[in-house]
Structure formats: structure tokens, C-alpha cells
Amino acid sequence: MTAPDARGDALFCTCRAGFEPELAGELSERAALAGLAGYARTQRNSGFVEFFCEQADELSRSLPFDTLIFARQKLLRLAELRGFDPRDRITPIVDALAALPPALYGELWVEHPDSDAAKPLAGLARSFGNALRPALRKAGVLARADDARKPRLHVVFLDGDHLVLARSDAQDDSPWPQGIPRLRMHAEAPSRSALKLEEALLTLLREDERARLLRDGMRGADLGAAPGGWTWVLVRNGLHVTAIDNGPLRQHLLDSGRVDHLRADGFQWQPRTALDWMVCDMVEQPRRVAERMATWMREGWCRHTVFNLKLPMKKRWEETRLCLDLFRAQAGPLAVLRARQLYHDREEITVFASARR
Numbered sequence: 001m002t003a004p005d006a007r008g009d010a011l012f013c014t015c016r017a018g019f020e021p022e023l024a025g026e027l028s029e030r031a032a033l034a035g036l037a038g039y040a041r042t043q044r045n046s047g048f049v050e051f052f053c054e055q056a057d058e059l060s061r062s063l064p065f066d067t068l069i070f071a072r073q074k075l076l077r078l079a080e081l082r083g084f085d086p087r088d089r090i091t092p093i094v095d096a097l098a099a100l101p102p103a104l105y106g107e108l109w110v111e112h113p114d115s116d117a118a119k120p121l122a123g124l125a126r127s128f129g130n131a132l133r134p135a136l137r138k139a140g141v142l143a144r145a146d147d148a149r150k151p152r153l154h155v156v157f158l159d160g161d162h163l164v165l166a167r168s169d170a171q172d173d174s175p176w177p178q179g180i181p182r183l184r185m186h187a188e189a190p191s192r193s194a195l196k197l198e199e200a201l202l203t204l205l206r207e208d209e210r211a212r213l214l215r216d217g218m219r220g221a222d223l224g225a226a227p228g229g230w231t232w233v234l235v236r237n238g239l240h241v242t243a244i245d246n247g248p249l250r251q252h253l254l255d256s257g258r259v260d261h262l263r264a265d266g267f268q269w270q271p272r273t274a275l276d277w278m279v280c281d282m283v284e285q286p287r288r289v290a291e292r293m294a295t296w297m298r299e300g301w302c303r304h305t306v307f308n309l310k311l312p313m314k315k316r317w318e319e320t321r322l323c324l325d326l327f328r329a330q331a332g333p334l335a336v337l338r339a340r341q342l343y344h345d346r347e348e349i350t351v352f353a354s355a356r357r
């Protein structure tokens, strides 16, 4: 068994399997901008990236979770344990924690990366927490009752005899295990894409923003709306929606009395009066989409937007940065700009922006 490090030595971030190079590129660039030296280590399709850095704690503070695009979860790595006897996984964990500076954790999450190789570990991750919790409480490392104000302890299984111990702060991480919100597909939703906008509103907007920015009676446009999943989500949030697409929308949306369907080009159409929201899921070159979205914001045609940037090309991190820079440069003053590869996103990222006015 390798000896555990006595302090956080790396960021441990999970991502969509296959997007490790994008996350590694993002972390490397952000660390360099923060003036902190380090290097990324990962394997293709592993679903995670470790970024080793002498000042990992400081790096974590410099890279708030909600500013990261390709990370589903951001943890501070405390120790890596491998080669232990799978018949007793508890003792090595308790021993490793005892060797670290004393800490009291408020919660324990047992997880595994979201990769094909790690999927067989799901059962172990589900059951192991119940066995480990009492031992950690007895050792005085875990609070007697869950306490979200204290740091959270993560045990991330990479194999049956290989795990990472890590820490996160409840204000600066994903509030869902593995960074995956469990959303159910609604029977009435016209498409699975509805889950994407639902997740975007849940993760890219804070609770107070959702209450303030999404209100009954607001007006929005959906560019590239068919068959209507995103329009349906907006209508459920109380909006009246102009849905732009040459393709057909589900009849029940048209029957709701809250949707106007226009067969028009989403890159040409503009509203007669300013709208509260514009969302866009058109499959197009990301730069073209970013430019059009920036025009909407700059011209004041909408105040808030959620849009997707499809990233089918090889240099996806570079393209992401370029598109967001372009949007930022052309959109006029922004109050908020957040982007993330959502769990329901495939080869794409989702952006939320709000105008400052």
C-alpha cells in the first residue's frame, strides 16, 4: 500500500468520459493564469483528471467550481490508497485519515467515476458508505449527524482495491454525488433535450436567480425549437414562448395557448420588442452560434439566454475558449456568464448569460 500524503496534493475533478483532454487543458490553463505551477494526469475515457500542484488548496480556491466548464465535480485529493486487501477496506481508510492533519467532516460520499471501466463499482460505492460511516464516527473524523457546513469527505473508488480520499467544500462543489443531478424524463416532455434545459436552469442559475429571473408571464424565444423540449420547459416555468423552427412542434404545446410557432430561420429572426429570455439549441458551427447569441445580447433583444455550443471538432477546449471569448467581446456588458458541460450534454456545452442593465 502506498503511503498517503499528509495534505491535499491535487485537484481531483470528474468529467464526461472522453472529455479528459478538455478538462486537463482547462485546468492547466486556469492554473497558469492563477500563477500556480502543476501538471495534469489522466487517462482517456477514465472520466476524471488529477491536477497535481504544490499549492493545491490555493489552486482550488482560485478555481471556484462554478467557473469550471468541463468539471462535473471538483475535489481536493488527500490520499491515494491502492493494493489493500479488499476484505478490509475500512482499516486502510481510517489509518490514512489518522495520518492526515485532524479534521471533522460533515458528510461522507462514496463515489466512482462515470466511465465504462468504473461502472461495475456502482454496487460497491452504494453499499460501502453504510459500512464505513460508523467506523469514521468512532474514529472522530465524521460528525455524528450530517452537517453541510463542514467539509465533505469523498471516497472515490477507481477499482476494488484502489481509491482516492478527497475533500470538498459544500459551497464550492456540485451538490450531487458524481456531479450528476438525477432528473426524471417527464411523460409529457416532447424530447429528451428537455432534460438539458432543466439541468441548465438547475445548475447554471443559483436558487435566487431562478426565483428572480424565471417568472410567470415572462416572454421568451426558442431558436431551433422542434420538437419542443426546451419550449416545454419554458412554458412549465410560466413563460409565453415564440418557437422558431421549420420542423413541427408537439400538438399539446401548440394547444397550451402559450406557444407561437414560426417557421423561420433562427439566424435571421429577431423579436419586435425586447424579450426576457432567448434559448437556442440549433445544431450549427459554435462560432456562428456564439456570434448570433452575442448580437441578441448586444442589441437588447433579450435579457437572459441559455444556449448550446456543439463541439464536434478535435480541439474542443480551444474552440470552447475561443467561442466564449468571442461572445464576451461582442455581447456588451454582462452580469453573468457561466458555461458547463452538463450531464445531459454530449458533444457540447451549455452557456447561461445575463445582461447587465
Ligand SMILES: C[S@@+](CC[C@H](N)C(=O)[O-])C[C@H]1O[C@@H](n2cnc3c(N)ncnc32)[C@H](O)[C@@H]1O
Pocket (backbone or CB within 6 Å): 190, 191, 192, 193, 194, 223, 224, 225, 226, 227, 228, 229, 230, 231, 244, 245, 246, 247, 264, 265, 266, 267, 281, 282, 283, 284
Ligand atoms: C437539437 S434540435 C432541438 C431540440 C429542441 N431543443 C428540443 O428540446 O426538442 C435542433 C433543431 O434546430 C433546428 N434548426 C437548425 N438550424 C436552424 C435554423 N437556422 N433555424 C431554425 N431552426 C434551425 C432544427 O430544425 C432542429 O429541429
